[in-house]
Amino acid sequence: NAGVTQTPKFQVLKTGQSMTLQCAQDMNHEYMSWYRQDPGMGLRLIHYSVGAGITDQGEVPNGYNVSRSTTEDFPLRLLSAAPSQTSVYFCASRPGARYGTDTQYFGPGTRLTVL
Amino acid sequence: GENVEQHPSTLSVQEGDSAVIKCTYSDSASNYFPWYKQELGKGPQLIIDIRSNVGEKKDQRIAVTLNKTAKHFSLHITETQPEDSAVYFCAALEPFGNEKLTFGTGTRLTIIP
Numbered sequence: 001n002a003g004v005t006q007t008p009k010f011q012v013l014k015t016g017q018s019m020t021l022q023c024a025q026d027m028n029h030e031y032m033s034w035y036r037q038d039p040g041m042g043l044r045l046i047h048y049s050v051g052a053g054i055t056d057q058g059e060v061p062n063g064y065n066v067s068r069s070t071t072e073d074f075p076l077r078l079l080s081a082a083p084s085q086t087s088v089y090f091c092a093s094r095p096g097a098r099y100g101t102d103t104q105y106f107g108p109g110t111r112l113t114v115l
Numbered sequence: 116g117e118n119v120e121q122h123p124s125t126l127s128v129q130e131g132d133s134a135v136i137k138c139t140y141s142d143s144a145s146n147y148f149p150w151y152k153q154e155l156g157k158g159p160q161l162i163i164d165i166r167s168n169v170g171e172k173k174d175q176r177i178a179v180t181l182n183k184t185a186k187h188f189s190l191h192i193t194e195t196q197p198e199d200s201a202v203y204f205c206a207a208l209e210p211f212g213n214e215k216l217t218f219g220t221g222t223r224l225t226i227i228p
Binding site: 004031033040041042043044045048058059090092096102103104105106107108109 | 121
């Protein structure tokens with residue numbers, strides 16, 4: 001198993017540009033999430049999904065869109081990049097409560113800089 | 116929603132000594148409390164977790180304690196080693212429906228050789 005994979009590892013954008021951060025997991029997990037990590041702020045939840053076709057907002061959803069058309073993939077779209085979106089982004093997945101475990105696995109992260 | 120506070124934000128201990136990191140949570144319904152270790156340039160990795168029906172759990176040099184009444188839980192690392200230097204995060208899981216995992220702001224642990 002590759003676990004949770006994210007691409008790209010690094011990205012530089014100009015203000016106003018759009019892009020998609022890719023996330024995939026091969027563990028057949030129901031739950032997937034996107035977090036951003038900023039110095040002194042910990043991990044803040046952007047959007048999450050409890051299954052294919054179901055998404056919901058987290059703590060800091062503004063400026064981001066997600067979709068979950070398959071169990072494996074959970075892309076994060078930046079609609080019009082702003083310098084405030086400069087951060088490290090982590091995708092995560094976990095099986096779901098009905099599987100008897102809540103262990104969440106994180107991807108390696110994408111470091112995004114918006115100029 | 117859930118709110119998790121974590122202290123201290125930085126901690127330096129001599130190699131071989133013990134380190135303790137504390138977290139408090141606000142939602143009494145939260146029932147799962149993991150601890151993650153994050154090394155530089157990597158994603159967080161689970162090191163230990165505890166459920167609300169258990170008061171303490173150990174795994175070699177690492178232990179977690181939970182006080183449901185006071186709504187706080189702690190990470191204990193004994194006989195610290197240089198490779199324990201990292202950022203540690205606590206988290207709490209809100210059950211029933213959204214099942215969101217809320218994280219503390221992290222503790223940077225430095226082990227002094």
